[in-house]
Amino acid sequence: MSKLWGGRFTKETDELVEEFTASISFDKAFAKEDIEGSLAHVTMLGECGVLTSDEVQEITSGLHQVLHQIESGTFTYSIQDEDIHMNIERALIDAIGPVGGKLHTGRSRNDQISTDMHVYVSRKTKGVIDLIDQVQQAILKQADEHVGTMLPGYTHLQRAQPISFAHHLMAYFWMLNRDKERFQDSLKRTEISPLGAGALAGTTFPIDRHRTAELLGLHAVYPNSLDAVSDRDFIVEFMSHAATLMMHVSRLSEELVLWSSQEFQFIELDDSFCTGSSIMPQKKNPDVPELLRAKTGRVNGNLLGLLTVLKGLPLAYNKDMQEDKEGLLDTVKTVEGTLLILAPMIETMEVNVDQMEQSVQNDYSNATDLADYLVNKGATFREAHEIIGKVVLYGLEQGRSLLQFTLEEFQQFSPHIEEEVYDLLDPKAVMNARNSYGGTSEIQVKEQIQLAKSHVKA
Numbered sequence: 126m127s128k129l130w131g132g133r134f135t136k137e138t139d140e141l142v143e144e145f146t147a148s149i150s151f152d153k154a155f156a157k158e159d160i161e162g163s164l165a166h167v168t169m170l171g172e173c174g175v176l177t178s179d180e181v182q183e184i185t186s187g188l189h190q191v192l193h194q195i196e197s198g199t200f201t202y203s204i205q206d207e208d209i210h211m212n213i214e215r216a217l218i219d220a221i222g223p224v225g226g227k228l229h230t231g232r233s234r235n236d237q238i239s240t241d242m243h244v245y246v247s248r249k250t251k252g253v254i255d256l257i258d259q260v261q262q263a264i265l266k267q268a269d270e271h272v273g274t275m276l277p278g279y280t281h282l283q284r285a286q287p288i289s290f291a292h293h294l295m296a297y298f299w300m301l302n303r304d305k306e307r308f309q310d311s312l313k314r315t316e317i318s319p320l321g322a323g324a325l326a327g328t329t330f331p332i333d334r335h336r337t338a339e340l341l342g343l344h345a346v347y348p349n350s351l352d353a354v355s356d357r358d359f360i361v362e363f364m365s366h367a368a369t370l371m372m373h374v375s376r377l378s379e380e381l382v383l384w385s386s387q388e389f390q391f392i393e394l395d396d397s398f399c400t401g402s403s404i405m406p407q408k409k410n411p412d413v414p415e416l417l418r419a420k421t422g423r424v425n426g427n428l429l430g431l432l433t434v435l436k437g438l439p440l441a442y443n444k445d446m447q448e449d450k451e452g453l454l455d456t457v458k459t460v461e462g463t464l465l466i467l468a469p470m471i472e473t474m475e476v477n478v479d480q481m482e483q484s485v486q487n488d489y490s491n492a493t494d495l496a497d498y499l500v501n502k503g504a505t506f507r508e509a510h511e512i513i514g515k516v517v518l519y520g521l522e523q524g525r526s527l528l529q530f531t532l533e534e535f536q537q538f539s540p541h542i543e544e545e546v547y548d549l550l551d552p553k554a555v556m557n558a559r560n561s562y563g564g565t566s567e568i569q570v571k572e573q574i575q576l577a578k579s580h581v582k583a
């Protein structure tokens with residue numbers, strides 16, 4: 126089969142080279158975007174008088190035929206045609222004859238592929254934003270039910286202070302909200318059209334780049350043709366936001382794995398989201414959050430891969446840039462799959478309220494409150510800290526929590542401690558005492574949830 130660019134060549138391409146350089150096995154993922162780009166291009170060429178309206182009509186209908194072949198699965202991709210652009214152009218010429226050869230007027234594959242990817246990444250970005258929103262809604266549902274549910278809050282994975290389970294979950298809501306904002310913000314830089322930049326320097330034809338941008342739903346055009354064909358920042362940005370998102374997902378997943386362990390028993394994931402062991406009949410394994418935690422690795426890897434490909438590339442297009450695609454496709458698939466499974470897994474998880482609350486009864490997570498109490502009685506915080514440290518040490522030796530102390534025992538450490546202290550040391554009181562803005566008291570958490578609801582789709 127002769128190449129669409131074969132004129133200058135006297136020899137056939139080596140078979141190994143053909144296989145090594147072809148991108149059709151993966152860039153066929155952009156077939157739809159490629160045809161949309163061509164439709165916009167040809168419409169504009171007609172409006173600018175570069176093609177006649179008959180030519181435009183023939184090419185447009187040919188492109189629709191090719192799109193139909195692709196969508197119905199009857200299109201045969203050929204490696205000899207190297208990439209999606211030439212596969213489609215060949216099919217177009219097969220369908221409508223030599224007039225199909227006019228489609229590529231005033232255009233290069235360099236601006237073409239970049240356009241395809243801008244449209245594709247814009248679309249995927251919006252899809253990811255919607256999927257993040259669904260996870261946020263699942264979190265909100267659980268949070269709504271568990272404002273008053275207490276569990277130990279941890280620092281250093283040591284019990285620190287009792288907190289509301291809703292408060293803990295909502296921390297993830299806000300992480301995801303920032304992820305959503307980052308993706309949203311990136312659209313400013315992604316919805317920009319390189320089409321019409323040509324191979325690198327523009328074109329001799331009287332084209333209208335703003336018109337093709339408009340037809341493609343892109344809000345601006347690159348002001349510099351060299352930058353237009355060699356910019357892959359928008360892909361780096363998508364992958365980087367994806368990596369941050371997956372880092373958040375992996376933290377949440379780690380907590381789900383911990384919480385569903387025998388040691389914590391704070392939650393139980395729905396059976397439909399767990400798997401068993403082929404040897405140990407008692408096992409119910411949290412495979413899904415484990416895999417979500419692990420998938421972060423490939424998303425990070427894809428980001429680093431692309432940054433490394435781009436580093437040190439001279440202007441303008443270089444074949445190196447073809448290496449941007451597989452990592453991007455893998456990141457898109459991973460992120461979509463992750464978010465799709467995360468939402469229902471959160472929604473269906475059972476919260477073991479008794480177990481959570483039990484674990485804040487018999488520890489020293491109310492020690493800060495006892496210190497604060499002494500401060501209110503006139504001690505400096507450092508003095509109070511020292512005294513309560515001794516109280517805790519005594520309690521540990523005796524094997525008793527603060528609420529199990531007698532008043533006389535307390536008073537050995539400080540005569541200022543009085544009967545009222547027992548109310549204040551109750552875990553629920555400890556939690557609700559943290560009523561500063563953004564704190565864990567039920568009042569604050571309810572307000573927080575109210576605010577959060579204005580950040581998700583209705």
Ligand code: ARG
Pocket residue numbers: 148152208234235238442444446447448
């Ligand atoms: N398959 C190529 C890529 O993905 C399309 C652009 C090719 N341009 C070229 N001059 N070889 O980067």
